[in-house]
Amino acid sequence: MRLGMVIDLKRCIGCYGCQLSCKAEHGTPPGVFRTRVTKKETGQYPSVSLISLPVQCNHCDDPPCVAACPTGASFVWQDDGTVDIDPDKCVGCRSCMMACPYSNRYFIEERHYYGEQRATEHEKFFELKIQTGTVTKCDFCRDRVKEGKLPACVANCPTVARHFGDLDDPNSEVSRLIKERAGFVLHPEQGTKPRVYYLPA
Amino acid sequence: MSTARSRYEQFLVDLAADYRPQRQWAEGRGIYLIIGHFFVGVAGGAWVYGVLFAAPATLIVAYLLAALGGLAHLLNLARPERFWRMMTRVKTSWVARGFWGLLLFLLGGLLYLPPLFAPTISWSSSGPIAEIGNVLAWAGAVLMIVYMGFVYSTSKGIPFWHSPLHPILYIAYALRGGAAALLTTVALLDLPIDPQSGLLKSWIIITAIVIVLWAFELHTVITAGDPAAKQSVHELFRGRLILYVYVGILVIGLLIPVLLVSGTIVRVGQTTLAVVGLASIAGDFFIKFASIKAGVHRSIQLARP
Numbered sequence: 001m002r003l004g005m006v007i008d009l010k011r012c013i014g015c016y017g018c019q020l021s022c023k024a025e026h027g028t029p030p031g032v033f034r035t036r037v038t039k040k041e042t043g044q045y046p047s048v049s050l051i052s053l054p055v056q057c058n059h060c061d062d063p064p065c066v067a068a069c070p071t072g073a074s075f076v077w078q079d080d081g082t083v084d085i086d087p088d089k090c091v092g093c094r095s096c097m098m099a100c101p102y103s104n105r106y107f108i109e110e111r112h113y114y115g116e117q118r119a120t121e122h123e124k125f126f127e128l129k130i131q132t133g134t135v136t137k138c139d140f141c142r143d144r145v146k147e148g149k150l151p152a153c154v155a156n157c158p159t160v161a162r163h164f165g166d167l168d169d170p171n172s173e174v175s176r177l178i179k180e181r182a183g184f185v186l187h188p189e190q191g192t193k194p195r196v197y198y199l200p201a
Numbered sequence: 202m203s204t205a206r207s208r209y210e211q212f213l214v215d216l217a218a219d220y221r222p223q224r225q226w227a228e229g230r231g232i233y234l235i236i237g238h239f240f241v242g243v244a245g246g247a248w249v250y251g252v253l254f255a256a257p258a259t260l261i262v263a264y265l266l267a268a269l270g271g272l273a274h275l276l277n278l279a280r281p282e283r284f285w286r287m288m289t290r291v292k293t294s295w296v297a298r299g300f301w302g303l304l305l306f307l308l309g310g311l312l313y314l315p316p317l318f319a320p321t322i323s324w325s326s327s328g329p330i331a332e333i334g335n336v337l338a339w340a341g342a343v344l345m346i347v348y349m350g351f352v353y354s355t356s357k358g359i360p361f362w363h364s365p366l367h368p369i370l371y372i373a374y375a376l377r378g379g380a381a382a383l384l385t386t387v388a389l390l391d392l393p394i395d396p397q398s399g400l401l402k403s404w405i406i407i408t409a410i411v412i413v414l415w416a417f418e419l420h421t422v423i424t425a426g427d428p429a430a431k432q433s434v435h436e437l438f439r440g441r442l443i444l445y446v447y448v449g450i451l452v453i454g455l456l457i458p459v460l461l462v463s464g465t466i467v468r469v470g471q472t473t474l475a476v477v478g479l480a481s482i483a484g485d486f487f488i489k490f491a492s493i494k495a496g497v498h499r500s501i502q503l504a505r506p
Contacts (some may be wrong), residue, residue, distance in 0.1 A: 036216070038367070038501060055501055064357045071286035071296035081398025089286055094225040095296050098356035103498040107225055135280030186501060190357055 004167035004195035011161035014052030021156035034138040038150025050076040058194030068099035090134035220497040229434030233277040240270030245346035246379020260500040295351040302344025309337025346375040361433035380404040433495040454484010
């Protein structure tokens, strides 16, 4: 099984729902995103448009971050091929961040909070799970998937722009969408074989 | 405003930019990585030159620099108490290979150097223990010289570093640093080595190689590089790093020592040699500092069809 994701840029309205639901699910501190929505204005007045591009770990088949990690903290799950980080093994050298061609790894340098002075009740709940001095990233919501749920960003997308499933199954929704709508990946020239596909707008 | 909050604000600004500057290996504790790579590079080169020119004092300098480099590497880690885990992925990770290089060098030096300076010690400088130490130290020195360039060239996220020329450049930097370290120790400690016997010529040749390789790398980036790599070159020569490049690399690291060596300002003497060595070493630091700080992340937005 090769778990993968498809993001339909035609349906994405750049509402940040995926980003917020991910933050709520994992309790990531300010400045740390497991998924985020990038926006860019293009064109010249009066022909301007706003491009929204949600980005996250691409769970590459050939992940340069795993090769660069000196401790084995970055690894690939054998059962579904997702790339994950064991925070107990991470030394915080940040070499994986430099190796990632998509800049989708984040370093938790210091613990600070959304509340002005101290942690909110929600942040306190995640206090033990988040280790400062380590790198974090999207894990395709492994805990949720094991319970048979969809990743938080997929479940909470209001326009159903995100799809999740097995890329090895030719009949899965993700495989069908990639085939029918000419799904593409970011930076294919890097040879990392990402497993997050985008459908053209 | 707290440091954490200001870093967060800076990060949000960076995220919105087309080319996000890498700050993790240049600012905050990241500065220790640059210092560590600088010390370790000079240490590896100093070992090579110390052996080639039979200068045991330079070997000691190399050892001390490597120890300082190791300490700086530890300070760069956010979780230094787990450093031992870095031994485990030597098959794929250049950082792990560098860690082994440093370890072998420090261990080998510990076995090889003491009998050179303290003949009363229980093993001799020509015995098997010192020989093993010599082999370990050489293996470590070679790894230390080689690994840094590969750490950067395998960083696919930073196109400016992701170049096959980078490892060769780092080897050249290390050798230039080694030659300069030997020049400095010869001058400051008044070692019985005639700099004119080949040391100065060696420094001139390796400096010329560094200039050619550096210019070639920049030319390759400008003519055929990734847009993010071009942005890095822009940062170096017209952006936030302009002072480091023109003053640190070109004037201090190149112009001053070259003028002094060519003898156009003063006659080459002991003091001049020390200044040449120190200026060359300072230039070595600035070239690493500027190249690392100039790194910007590959743009995601621009990859969209």
